[in-house]
Amino acid sequence: SQQGEEDPQALSIQEGENATMNCSYKTSINNLQWYRQNSGRGLVHLILIRSNEREKHSGRLRVTLDTSKKSSSLLITASRAADTASYFCATDRRGQNFVFGPGTRLSVLP
Amino acid sequence: EAQVTQNPRYLITVTGKKLTVTCSQNMNHEYMSWYRQDPGLGLRQIYYSMNVEVTDKGDVPEGYKVSRKEKRNFPLILESPSPNQTSLYFCASAYRGLTATEAFFGQGTRLTVV
Numbered sequence: 001s002q003q004g005e006e007d008p009q010a011l012s013i014q015e016g017e018n019a020t021m022n023c024s025y026k027t028s029i030n031n032l033q034w035y036r037q038n039s040g041r042g043l044v045h046l047i048l049i050r051s052n053e054r055e056k057h058s059g060r061l062r063v064t065l066d067t068s069k070k071s072s073s074l075l076i077t078a079s080r081a082a083d084t085a086s087y088f089c090a091t092d093r094r095g096q097n098f099v100f101g102p103g104t105r106l107s108v109l110p
Numbered sequence: 111e112a113q114v115t116q117n118p119r120y121l122i123t124v125t126g127k128k129l130t131v132t133c134s135q136n137m138n139h140e141y142m143s144w145y146r147q148d149p150g151l152g153l154r155q156i157y158y159s160m161n162v163e164v165t166d167k168g169d170v171p172e173g174y175k176v177s178r179k180e181k182r183n184f185p186l187i188l189e190s191p192s193p194n195q196t197s198l199y200f201c202a203s204a205y206r207g208l209t210a211t212e213a214f215f216g217q218g219t220r221l222t223v224v
Contacts, residue, residue: 006152031210042114042200042215043153050210088152090213096168097207098143102152 004032004089004101012107019076021104023089024069032065033090034074037103043088046074079108112137116201116216123191123223131186131219133201139214141207142184143168144176146197147218153200159184160207191223 007022023032031050035043049056049065049072056063062075076083086103093099114135123129135142143158145168155168159178173195175187184203188195201216 009150033212035213040198040218040220042217043202043213044215045212048210048212096155096166097141097158098202098204098213099155099169100145100153102150 004091004099006087006089006101006104008104009102010105010107012109013079015079015081015108015110017079019079019083019106019108021074021087021106023072023074023101025072025089025091025093026070027093028067028070029091029093031092032063032072033098034061034063034072035088035090035100037086037088039085043100046087076106079106081108081110084108112214114201114203114214114216116199116219118219119217120220121222123221125192125223126190129188129191129221131188131199131201131221133184133186133216134182135184135203135214136182137203137205137214138181139203139205140181141204141213142178143202143204143213144174144184144186145200145202146170146195147200148197156186156199158207191221193223195221196223197221 033048034046088103144156145153157176159165199219202213204213205211
């Protein structure tokens with residue numbers, strides 16, 4: 001079974017709006033990462049947050065981590081059409097690394 | 111340029127005909143992994159390798175084999191492909207098998223088994 005589950009499955013917003021997607025996981029983790037995938041291409045790493053961190057920023061990206069709720073959120077501010085992609089969280093699970101959820105498909109409409 | 115290279119990019123084959131998808135990385139990474147991606151199911155891990163000669167099953171290993179004889183290569187072998195193995199496959203590598211380091215992905219191999 002998958003360790004991380006992204007929510008929502010799909011999200012459509014207008015350019016300039018903020019996009020928020022969530023990741024919930026089942027067992028305790030050491031680190032959580034977010035990746036982006038443009039249609040049919042390989043995943044690209046966006047940001048890593050460690051289990052002792054609560055929030056991290058990178059450009060227009062903001063990631064939060066709540067270990068008590070076993071959840072993380074990815075916020076993309078001032079979205080652009082080029083942000084249209086699928087977004088995945090990745091965690092570790094009982095020694096198995098880089099376990100991905102089903103992803104959130106983001107569409108940013110011009 | 112640091113990269114993970116998969117070959118072939120596209121492959122159409124027939125049921126039962128053995129095939130190998132190659133994966134090579136030039137970053138001296140210890141960790142390598144194979145995933146399959148199917149609509150609505152995200153990336154599911156097939157096999158992973160923490161180092162040379164060390165491989166472990168992921169979530170969906172049935173019907174696949176791997177080997178890690180050298181650090182840079184991690185081929186995925188389908189001894190007797192079946193139509194349910196039609197999928198998009200990705201190879202990934204990371205410095206170590208810990209999610210404290212980012213994973214680098216290949217371009218993907220789209221496999222169709224008829």
